[in-house]
Every structure is written in C-alpha cells, then in structure tokens.
Amino acid sequence: MADRRDVTVTPIRGGVATPEGFRTSALHCGVKANATALDLVVLAADVPASAAAIFTTNLAQAAPVIVSREHLESSRGVISAIIVNSGCANACTGPEGHAHARTMASETAQAIGCASRDVLVASTGVIGVALPIDRIVAGIRAAVPGLARSHGGDAARAIMTTDISPKECAVTVTTPRGAFTIGGMAKGAGMIEPNMATMLGFLTTDAAVSPALLQKALDASARDTFNAITVDGECSTNDSLFALASGASGVSIDEATYPALVEGLLAVSRELALAIVRGGEGATKLVAVTVSDAQTVDAARQVARTIANSPLVKTAVHGADPNWGRIVSATGRSGVTFDLANISVRIGGVLLFDHGTAHDERAPQAAEHLRSDTIQIDVSLGSGGPATATIWTCDLSAEYVRINGEYRT
Secondary structure, eight states: OGGGGGOOEEEEETTTOOOEEEEEEEEEOOOOOOOTEEEEEEEEEEEEEEEEEEEEEOOOHHHHHHHHHHHHHHHHHEEEEEEEEEEEOOOOOOHHHHHHHHHHHHHHHHHHOOOOGGGEEEEEEEETOOOOOOHHHHHHHHHGGOOGGGGHHHHHHTSSSSOOOEEEEEEEEEEEEEEEEEEEEEEEESSSSSSSSSSSSEEEEEEEEHHHHHOOOOOHHHTTTTGGGGGOOOOOOEEEEEEOOTTTTOOOOOOOHHHHHHHHHHHHHHHHHHHHHHHTTTTTOEEEEEHHHHEEHHHHHHHHHHHHOOOHHHHHHTTTTTOOOHHHHHHTTOOOOOOOOGOOOEEEEEEEEEETEEEEGGGGHHHHHSSSSEEEEEEOOOOOOOOOEEEEEEOOOOOHHHHSSSOOO
C-alpha cells in the first residue's frame, strides 16, 4: 500500500473535461423555455472508459436511472458517453418515458459510433412531464460534432435547474507512479437528501482503473461527500452519480495506489457536494452538524442526519436563534440510544448544554456565530464510543418556500 505522504492532491482550474480523454458539448435544444438556457450535454470518452455509478434509493425511479442501470450492467462497466438533459426529469412518464430514455442513448450512440448499451442517460427537472424527444434528438445530432475539451464550463451550466451557479472542480493527484487528473461537475439545489443526495454528479479521471475498483472508490468517496449532504430531506427520482476513467494519463490504479484515487475523488466530491448545499434553494448559511462519541459511524450519521433535516433546527439557524433544545430533541428522535445525562451541545464551539445543565448565559456568543454564513453544530453523545460523523446542510428560509411553491407554475 502506498504511503499517503507520497500523495499530493492539488486543486486546478477546470471541470469534467479537464482529465485527458474526455470531451463535452452543450447547447440549447428546446427543453427549457428560455431560448438562451443550455439544456443538453454530451460527455464523450475518446476511447471506451471504465465506468461506475451510484443511483437513487427512491423506489419511484425515473426512466434514465433504470436505463443507465441496465446499460452499465450489460456493458460490464465500459462506457463511451453520457447524454444529459435538464428542464425535464422524464420521471413517472410510463412506457413512453422509458422509450425516450432509450432513444436518447441510441441517438447518442449512432452519432459517436458505439453501441447503445455503451451510453448512459441522465435527466433532471420537473417530474411527470414528457420529454420533447424530437428536440432532444435534433440537439444530440447538433451537439456531437462540437465535442471538445474546452466546453466543460458550458456543460456545468447546461445541467442546472434551480441552481444559482454552475458547480465544477478539478484536481491533480501526484503519486510515486506519476500524476493523474480528476474533474467533475454536479447540479442540485432542492430535493437534497443523503442516500443519494438528490443531484446529478459526473466525475472523470485519466487514471487507468478497472470498473470494479472504480466502483469501490466511488462508493467510498460518496459516503462522506455526496451522501452526507441534505437541503430539505427529500430523496429524488433521478439521483445519479457517474464516474468514468479513460486511462489516458498512463497511471494505473491498483490496490497499492487505490488510496490516491480515493483521496482525489474525495477532494473533488467534497467541493461539489458543499457547493450544492451552499447553493441550496433559499439557503443563506452552510451548516456542518458533527456528532461524536457514538458507538458506530452509522449511529453518528443517523443522529447528525436527523438534526440536519429538522425544520425547527434549520429555521432556528436561519434566525440566528441558538435554540439547543431543538437540537437535543432531534437527537432524541433519531433512533440512536444515548443517556441524556451524558450529552453535550455546542454551537460555534460555545457549550450550551452539558450533562443535563443548560448554559443559556452563553447564548449571545452562540447567536453571534449563527449570524455568519458558515455554521458549526457539535453534539457529543457521551457514550464513550469512538465514532464521529458530519452531515452538511443549510438553513431553511422563506425563499425556499417561495421557490418550491412556484416550481411548476
């Protein structure tokens, strides 16, 4: 196993098309009403690439999720392209929706010269609306000739729905065997909940990785990044996180260099995941909820997730109210066993509740911390356990209600 001290991860400018071996194209094909809004992306590999994915756990899965699962299995994890549209989720659209998802794959395959099973599909937008498939087909045919490494920024903009800005990131990972690059882009602002955090995410690397090892690394990196964020506790029909590896750098990943791949994926995924939360619908504050002294990591995550999803906690954060009682109450309904006499609660490092005793005289200090745009909430379960976990969330504002009250109208 490689010594992690021999591995450096350096942020660089770029996104999903930054690693060698990938090109993108983005345009407006007519899914979105705004004629200037990009709404279609083709992400293509120069040669067939190893692929891995994580999909929504929602049982009401959209057609693109089902088709991509099938194609990933039938191709044995070797993929040539991903076709993405925004503005329409193609979810809950019946047999017609499945046919449209397959058409997106087959048209992309024909345009780039591969089998349909070698194309993955992703859609995002309003649920229950039929895709304007003729416009998408025309868009695919127009987009493929424009594939280039320089269009990564356009791709990040084209996948946006209610996002306030595009989200992209890239790093160089240097190892004793050489350097490779990881890039990525993501979208998501509402319907965000761990287990897949509601989003579309795309990661690429020019390292050479087998599909099985890439899947293992993707699972490991998503656990504490994309699967550790929440905006509103809602798990979507379309969540998909994809990873592609071209091998163009010449650096091969095996069990010895696997930690370097995970470190790079973690760096890119964390940046993208936190950007999703910070840009959540109506959000004004990024909130980190850390639970410690738990018996297991899963228990710590469960408590942190319950606190992070509490509307009462999130509204208190928005109003800069250091209401530790809401935090304790959410902890108590998390389903994790603890002794109330042993727990402690801190906001911004200020101890507000400890072993059954309130320290309300310190509330003004905590309130001052809550007026900033980056918030830290810490809960110790006092169980003597070794486990700690963090879930990131945001505040809940009136603007969130306005955005979602008008989403379809």
